Amino acid sequence: MTCGACVNRVERRLSRLEGVTATVNLATGRARVIHPGSVSIADVLAAVTEAGYSASVAADAPIAAPPPAADERRSGQDLAVTAALSVPVLVLSMVPAWQFADWQWLCLTLAAPVATWGAWPFHRRALHGLRYGTATMDTLVSLGVIAAFGWSLWALFVGGAGERGMRMDFTLLPPASDAHAHMYLEAAVAVPLFVLLGRRLEDRARTATGSAIRELAALVPDEAAVLHPGPTGKLVEVTVPTAALMVGQVFVVRPGDRVPTDGVVVEGRSALDVSHLTGESRPTEVAPGDPVPGGSVNEGGRFTARASAVGADTRLARITAAVEEAQAGKTRAQRLADRVAGVFVPSVLAIAVTALGFWLGAGADPQAAATATMAVLVVACPCALGLATPTAILAATGRGARMGILIREPAALERLRRVGTVVVDKTGTLTTGRMTLLRHEAAPGVDPAELLSLVGAVEAGSGHPIARAVVRAAVEPTGPPPAVADFVSDPGVGVRGLVEGTRVVVLRPDAEDSPPLPDALRTALREADAAGHTAVVVTVDDEPAGVLVLGDSPRPGAARAIRALERLGVTVILATGDRAGPAQAIAAEVGITEVLSELGPHDKAALVRGLRLDTPGRAVAVVGDGINDTIALGEADLGIGMGGGTAAAIGVADVTLVRDDLAALADAIRLSRRTATTIRANLGWAFGYNVVLVPVAVTGLLNPMFAAAAMSVSSLAVVTNSLRLTRFRTRRPDDANQDST
Numbered sequence: 001m002t003c004g005a006c007v008n009r010v011e012r013r014l015s016r017l018e019g020v021t022a023t024v025n026l027a028t029g030r031a032r033v034i035h036p037g038s039v040s041i042a043d044v045l046a047a048v049t050e051a052g053y054s055a056s057v058a059a060d061a062p063i064a065a066p067p068p069a070a071d072e073r074r075s076g077q078d079l080a081v082t083a084a085l086s087v088p089v090l091v092l093s094m095v096p097a098w099q100f101a102d103w104q105w106l107c108l109t110l111a112a113p114v115a116t117w118g119a120w121p122f123h124r125r126a127l128h129g130l131r132y133g134t135a136t137m138d139t140l141v142s143l144g145v146i147a148a149f150g151w152s153l154w155a156l157f158v159g160g161a162g163e164r165g166m167r168m169d170f171t172l173l174p175p176a177s178d179a180h181a182h183m184y185l186e187a188a189v190a191v192p193l194f195v196l197l198g199r200r201l202e203d204r205a206r207t208a209t210g211s212a213i214r215e216l217a218a219l220v221p222d223e224a225a226v227l228h229p230g231p232t233g234k235l236v237e238v239t240v241p242t243a244a245l246m247v248g249q250v251f252v253v254r255p256g257d258r259v260p261t262d263g264v265v266v267e268g269r270s271a272l273d274v275s276h277l278t279g280e281s282r283p284t285e286v287a288p289g290d291p292v293p294g295g296s297v298n299e300g301g302r303f304t305a306r307a308s309a310v311g312a313d314t315r316l317a318r319i320t321a322a323v324e325e326a327q328a329g330k331t332r333a334q335r336l337a338d339r340v341a342g343v344f345v346p347s348v349l350a351i352a353v354t355a356l357g358f359w360l361g362a363g364a365d366p367q368a369a370a371t372a373t374m375a376v377l378v379v380a381c382p383c384a385l386g387l388a389t390p391t392a393i394l395a396a397t398g399r400g401a402r403m404g405i406l407i408r409e410p411a412a413l414e415r416l417r418r419v420g421t422v423v424v425d426k427t428g429t430l431t432t433g434r435m436t437l438l439r440h441e442a443a444p445g446v447d448p449a450e451l452l453s454l455v456g457a458v459e460a461g462s463g464h465p466i467a468r469a470v471v472r473a474a475v476e477p478t479g480p481p482p483a484v485a486d487f488v489s490d491p492g493v494g495v496r497g498l499v500e501g502t503r504v505v506v507l508r509p510d511a512e513d514s515p516p517l518p519d520a521l522r523t524a525l526r527e528a529d530a531a532g533h534t535a536v537v538v539t540v541d542d543e544p545a546g547v548l549v550l551g552d553s554p555r556p557g558a559a560r561a562i563r564a565l566e567r568l569g570v571t572v573i574l575a576t577g578d579r580a581g582p583a584q585a586i587a588a589e590v591g592i593t594e595v596l597s598e599l600g601p602h603d604k605a606a607l608v609r610g611l612r613l614d615t616p617g618r619a620v621a622v623v624g625d626g627i628n629d630t631i632a633l634g635e636a637d638l639g640i641g642m643g644g645g646t647a648a649a650i651g652v653a654d655v656t657l658v659r660d661d662l663a664a665l666a667d668a669i670r671l672s673r674r675t676a677t678t679i680r681a682n683l684g685w686a687f688g689y690n691v692v693l694v695p696v697a698v699t700g701l702l703n704p705m706f707a708a709a710a711m712s713v714s715s716l717a718v719v720t721n722s723l724r725l726t727r728f729r730t731r732r733p734d735d736a737n738q739d740s741t
């Protein structure tokens with residue numbers, strides 16, 4: 001495929017199949033096809049072939065495959081030969097003083113191979129299209145070359161330009177009629193030369209943008225050193241292909257090595273470079289028990305880790321898949337551009353034929369008529385139009401991924417730009433989610449140690465930060481907890497279960513079935529609230545048995561992130577399931593004024609629904625990490641998951657902050673706004689260029705050679721403009737006060 005018109009053709013042909021929807025991406029050369037069982041993959045491939053293109057089923061591997069080197073070298077050589085043959089023709093045509101006797105015949109000798117062999121790719125694809133009754137950009141280029149070269153042949157052999165001593169002036173405007181016909185050999189060589197050159201530069205640029213995925217995929221080492229019991233039972237190190245690693249196996253990571261897969265440190269301490277996942281360049285310290293993501297670089301000492309996820313389940317693989325997904329999708333702007341490009345080529349052909357007919361019919365010199373037709377054919381190629389949006393999306397999503405911002409689909413990028421309100425969750429989002437059990441108060445007559453062990457047993461079934469804190473404090477020092485039956489987790493409320501016949505419930509203090517508390521516990525609760533700590537109530541066999549008090553701290557940089565969001569004109573609201581005391585304490589610390597507390601999962605969703613109604617035209621984003629946030633995440637215009645959050649939250653999120661840092665959200669919004677500006681500029685340029693130059697060409701006032709140059713420059717301008725997004729930078733705190741976005 002070479003342009004938006006091709007995309008349109010393939011999509012149309014595919015969607016003609018019963019029940020099939022298809023999205024084709026020019027920048028990646030991939031199609032995503034959703035088809036019912038009644039349509040086989042062979043049917044889909046056949047439809048693409050029928051449209052005049054070829055297709056194969058994509059391997060599971062990401063778009064990674066680097067461009068075939070041999071092919072690239074060949075096209076480079078072709079370009080060099082074409083240039084070597086073309087330049088003398090261009091120079092001689094443009095500098096009358098150097099036009100020696102019979103110069104025109106030398107030009108013909110040099111131009112002939114360019115117009116035939118050099119332009120062969122265009123002729124071939126045009127012919128191919130013709131066979132399937134379709135016209136593409138290549139049709140325009142091919143016709144332009146044939147017209148210019150054919151006209152020149154006529155001028156030389158019949159029109160008198162072949163006479164010895166013929167001189168030809170070069171003008172910006174097409175030449176007026178003369179004693180002899182004008183040759184257009186310079187246009188015949190310039191069109192293939194400039195278009196080939198433009199495409200080559202464009203390919204380079206596209207490879208550069210697509211490389212984000214390729215780089216990610218390359219991060220995983222091919223082999224892993226696994227500790228495996230040998231014949232004597234002693235653990236020996238064996239090297240296995242990374243693809244053969246299994247969950248639970250223990251692998252060794254040496255200094256300087258890359259971690260082969262996601263795991264948890266078993267032994268040893270080190271510092272890891274995880275910048276590929278998070279965009280954060282500071283190394284992270286890891287010790288036994290800490291997670292290590294696959295693909296990170298070991299900058300410290302040797303350590304061993306137990307594989308916790310392999311293959312497609314690793315964080316890196318999920319990131320790669322998400323980036324690819326995002327780049328394969330389309331925005332509304334892109335669909336529009338594709339549709340326009342689809343009718344563009346036929347329109348241009350019609351305009352060219354009309355121009356020819358008009359000029360001849362009006363009795364104009366055939367020379368002027370031919371000039372106008374050639375210029376129209378060449379200048380109107382809709383390359384720039386087809387590239388305007390996909391290159392910008394590709395650059396932006398790739399850049400986002402490198403900064404630790406995963407954008408699931410281009411539409412999310414579009415919504416991100418309109419974010420006016422952000423609802424943030426407290427635990428795990430604003431705070432580190434690494435809670436600690438500060439104290440536990442037992443009701444009169446209850447043994448505190450017994451209380452802790454009962455709570456630890458039920459909480460072992462939950463992944464909530466509260467649960468993890470209790471388990472760390474109560475279970476890990478004493479060994480495996482007693483078994484729990486009838487375990488129920490009520491997101492945003494608490495957990496319950498039977499521990500050796502005893503019914504244990506851990507609850508939000510204000511929850512509906514929370515019992516009236518004895519004085520000692522009420523005092524503990526009040527003190528916790530006043531101190532801004534989180535408290536939960538425990539009942540044992542329906543009797544109030546104790547209060548646990550937990551502490552959490554805001555994420556470093558949370559206050560800065562909130563300020564950054566507000567500078568972007570975004571309203572930040574804290575919505576938490578926790579009580580007012582701790583909610584207010586954190587809010588004050590990070591600088592949020594709007595606080596809503598004691599909200600269950602459905603209350604959060606209702607809040608989001610209300611906000612969306614209140615602010616039509618602006619998007620409401622929800623940032624969350626827990627299972628309790630998933631309903632609200634789904635309800636929002638834009639669900640934003642924290643990278644360290646639960647799989648459930650990340651699963652419904654449109655954007656994931658892999659960096660696990662709210663500041664990334666402000667970056668994401670700035671990136672989306674910048675992308676929108678880029679796309680608008682690209683489309684403006686691409687449309688504007690055609691709107692201005694096509695009429696000029698029709699009136700016969702454009703030298704076809706300049707038409708070719710202008711066409712190539714317009715695509716290049718678009719690609720270059722998009723590439724600027726790959727240099728988009730996070731705003732550092734020290735230049736924060738220059739923020740003006």
Ligand code: ADP
Binds near residue numbers: 427495
């Ligand atoms: P946030 O909105 O701040 O992330 P959640 O909605 O996850 O908080 O939780 C709200 C409240 O529900 C907690 O403050 C706690 O009182 C209670 N809760 C939730 N899960 C648990 C659990 N596993 N154990 C005890 N209490 C819980």
Ligand code: MG
Binds near residue numbers: 429624626629
């Ligand atoms: Mg939470």
